[in-house]
Amino acid sequence: MRVELSTTYLGMELRHPIVAGASPLTGNLDSLRRLEQAGVSAVVLPSLFEEQIVQTELQLDALYEYYAGTFAESLTYFPELREYNTGPRDYLKLLKLAKRSLSVPVIASLNGSSPGGWVRFAKQLEDAGADAIELNVYFVPTDPRMSSEEVERRYADLVAFVKNAVSVPVAVKIGAQFSSLCHFARQLADSGADGLVMFNRYLEPDINLNSLQITPHLVLSTRNELRLPLRWIGILRDQTSMSLAASSGIHFPEDAVKLILVGADICMMTSALFKHGVEYVTEMVREVENWLEINDYVSIEQAKGSMSYSNCPDSGQLERANYMKAITSYTPMR
Numbered sequence: 001m002r003v004e005l006s007t008t009y010l011g012m013e014l015r016h017p018i019v020a021g022a023s024p025l026t027g028n029l030d031s032l033r034r035l036e037q038a039g040v041s042a043v044v045l046p047s048l049f050e051e052q053i054v055q056t057e058l059q060l061d062a063l064y065e066y067y068a069g070t071f072a073e074s075l076t077y078f079p080e081l082r083e084y085n086t087g088p089r090d091y092l093k094l095l096k097l098a099k100r101s102l103s104v105p106v107i108a109s110l111n112g113s114s115p116g117g118w119v120r121f122a123k124q125l126e127d128a129g130a131d132a133i134e135l136n137v138y139f140v141p142t143d144p145r146m147s148s149e150e151v152e153r154r155y156a157d158l159v160a161f162v163k164n165a166v167s168v169p170v171a172v173k174i175g176a177q178f179s180s181l182c183h184f185a186r187q188l189a190d191s192g193a194d195g196l197v198m199f200n201r202y203l204e205p206d207i208n209l210n211s212l213q214i215t216p217h218l219v220l221s222t223r224n225e226l227r228l229p230l231r232w233i234g235i236l237r238d239q240t241s242m243s244l245a246a247s248s249g250i251h252f253p254e255d256a257v258k259l260i261l262v263g264a265d266i267c268m269m270t271s272a273l274f275k276h277g278v279e280y281v282t283e284m285v286r287e288v289e290n291w292l293e294i295n296d297y298v299s300i301e302q303a304k305g306s307m308s309y310s311n312c313p314d315s316g317q318l319e320r321a322n323y324m325k326a327i328t329s330y331t332p333m334r
């Protein structure tokens with residue numbers, strides 16, 4: 001008997017929980033098609049950045065002012081000019097192509113941090129066919145006068161703004177560094193978020209000692225990073241009706257199984273697909289299914305959340321993770 005692998009994410013029925021997360025691997029049609037052939041159940045396009053949208057709008061405004069000041073009749077060109085968007089325009093093109101060519105749901109991603117008109121672009125993503133929108137709020141608070149409450153309010157306001165603009169579901173991709181993550185999650189739900197993607201991996205900077213310049217340093221994840229979403233999805237699962245997507249450190253089928261057991265609706269993969277190729281999805285899905293079958297689960301829904309915080313025999317393990325015992329019994333490898 002095969003296992004029923006279907007799962008629900010943001011109200012969408014997916015064939016199974018393995019989804020391609022946002023990255024350049026979902027940034028062109030060829031790669032998207034290969035992902036679909038390999039069996040992903042949905043794709044998240046790479047993010048369109050606030051800076052790309054704002055930059056384009058600024059260029060258009062300057063162009064508009066120039067022409068409007070030169071010829072009065074140029075005002076009639078305005079609508080066409082407005083639609084001329086290089087960054088955003090290409091993004092919409094990719095989204096439309098993906099929707100036309102793929103049968104799996106296509107989630108568009110917006111990445112930004114400041115409240116503002118750029119968020120209205122979400123509506124254009126919806127009109128271009130996005131099945132859902134992932135809002136990646138990449139914000140590094142550096143101002144000592146800004147309280148945690150203000151930071152959280154900024155996220156909540158952005159979510160409310162996007163939700164107002166669209167009718168498709170909206171998921172928020174967050175980092176793990178909030179002092180009270182469960183309270184924050186509730187705030188996002190109250191603002192209308194339909195799901196959380198846990199977690200964003202922030203790019204930590206590095207220094208190039210030859211040029212003495214700060215350089216961005218992108219490294220792929222390792223499976224050790226799985227522990228963070230494992231803990232927090234386990235804790236949040238029983239507290240929220242929002243969809244929960246796991247992202248970070250999913251490299252092997254067992255990793256996906258663990259996240260499903262604590263309550264993830266889907267597992268987003270990126271680094272492992274860079275390492276093993278997009279065809280690796282096929283093996284992931286097959287092996288997740290095998291594990292469930294061997295362990296007598298009939299469906300993903302049966303397994304989902306069966307080891308969440310309140311279902312865990314020792315839920316304290318998800319909190320302090322048996323901290324004292326772990327550090328006092330540690331023996332270094334020789």
Ligand SMILES: Cc1cc2nc3c(=O)[nH]c(=O)nc-3n(C[C@H](O)[C@H](O)[C@H](O)COP(=O)(O)O)c2cc1C
Nearest residue numbers: 021022023046047136221247248249250269270271
């Ligand atoms: C090269 C690369 C590009 C990425 N681009 C985006 C992006 O545009 N938007 C986004 O939300 N996340 C982006 N991510 C983050 C991934 O979607 C994912 O959340 C993160 O890598 C953790 O998952 P993993 O452990 O499977 O890699 C990117 C990651 C990589 C490695």
